[in-house]
Amino acid sequence: MQIIVEMAEVRGETFSNRFKECLPLITQIIQPVTLSEYAERTIVTILDSLSAMLRKCPKAAKEAAIDGLFNHMLQGLECFVKCLDSPRIQLACARLFGQLFTTLEMEFFHSLTDPSVKQLTEWMCWQLKNRLLEEDLAEQVAKNVAILSTVFVMDEELIWLCKKLCSICKFEVVQQPSESLKRVTIFKLAAALAVRADATRLMIVVDAFLPYLHREMMGKSPQNTVELQQISLEVAEIFKEKLGDEIYARKLTQCQKLAAEKIEQRKRRKKEEAVVDPMNAALKKQKKNKAKAAARKRKLDTDKPYRASIRKKRRQAQQ
Structure with missing residues (x-):
């Protein structure tokens, strides 16, 4: 692959015919079985090399897309996008998609049915929801989603996208409250959506994201x-x-009224639970108090690192 990339760099567009010949061979490699047969480093090299070839031979890539040479490859990329065992493969795949979106006409992706633009967006959102998300991947995924969003011409499609992104914000608030990368990335994406939206579509974006921004x-x-x-x-x-x-x-x-109503509903549920199931309510309160105590302890340990070493010495002395 690296030799092919070097040839593409040297010959440029004169490599076009060879590019079309190489693409079916690369497609055979980009299949689920590759994840178990090849090393991580090799897979990353393959994906990065294909990105480089697209960058060096944009005209040949567009012609190959018209001939349908990318269709089967795109289907095989899903398992690389969702490779939980390797953040490096996820990042390389996200960058490859970014190069595909930049090189090929978006009309090509709009005409796809397997995978459709909606499926591609779901793949990108899957990466964004990953618990082990890192900043470089988040940035690339945000760029990819921003490009894909230009294909969503129907209001219903934009509503679907906004709900998808808001669900990731909610996931981070509930499941990873100590993290902020997902929300920061999605808020920036919301700004990008708002900037290019007309009056109707702007309302869709604002109605979806403003409650999370207000929080x-x-x-x-x-x-x-x-x-x-x-x-x-x-x-x-x-x-x-x-x-x-x-x-x-x-x-x-x-948004302020909605937030106040949610707080009141939460208080009401707690009061009802204290009457209906006092045992469970007491256990929840006890668990909450323990979590608060642990959080205070962590904060003190951060401010005063010597506390942890003192506790360790005491435990050793007791043993």
């Missing part, structure tokens, strides 16, 4: 509060500029 603007996250507040305020300012002061103020008031 972070109010500093509700236990960690990374400053970072989340800053990015949420910046995105909210973009919404405000696009909507106008009056409409934005009305939308923000709706």
Whole structure:
């Protein structure tokens, strides 16, 4: 693969005919069985080499796409996108998709049915929801989703995308409250969607993301509060500029009312549970108090590192 890439770099577009000959051979490699037969380093090299070939031979790549030479390869890439065992393979695959989206016309992807643009977006969102998400992958996935979103011309498609992204924000709030990368990335993506949206589509974006932005603007996250507040305020300012002061103020008031209603509902449920199932309510309260105590202990250990060493010495002395 590296030799082929070097040939493409030296010969440029004169390598076009060879590119079409090589593509079916590469497609045979990009299959699920490759993950078990090849080493991680080899797979990453293959994906990166294909990205380089696309970059060096854009005209040949477009011709190959018209001839349908990419269709089977795209189907095989799903397992590489979702390779849980290797963040490096996930990143290389995300970069390959980024190069594909840049090199080929988006009309080509719009015409695809297997995988469809919606499926490709779901693959990208799967990567974004990954518990082990890293900054470089998040950045590349955000770029990919931003490009794919240009194909969503129907309002229903944009609503679907916004709901998908908001569900990832909710996942991080509930499952990974100490992390912020997913929300920061999605808020930036929301800003990009808002900037290029017309009046109708802007309302879709604002209605979907403003409740999550409002939460972070109010500093509700236990960690990374400053970072989340800053990015949420910046995105909210973009919404405000696009909507106008009056409409934005009305939308923000709706978010505040909704947040207050949720708090009241939560309090009501706790009171009802204390009456209906006092044992379970007591256990939940006990668990919450233990978590608070552990959090305070961690904070003190961070501020005063010597505390941990003192505890360790005491335990050793007791043994």
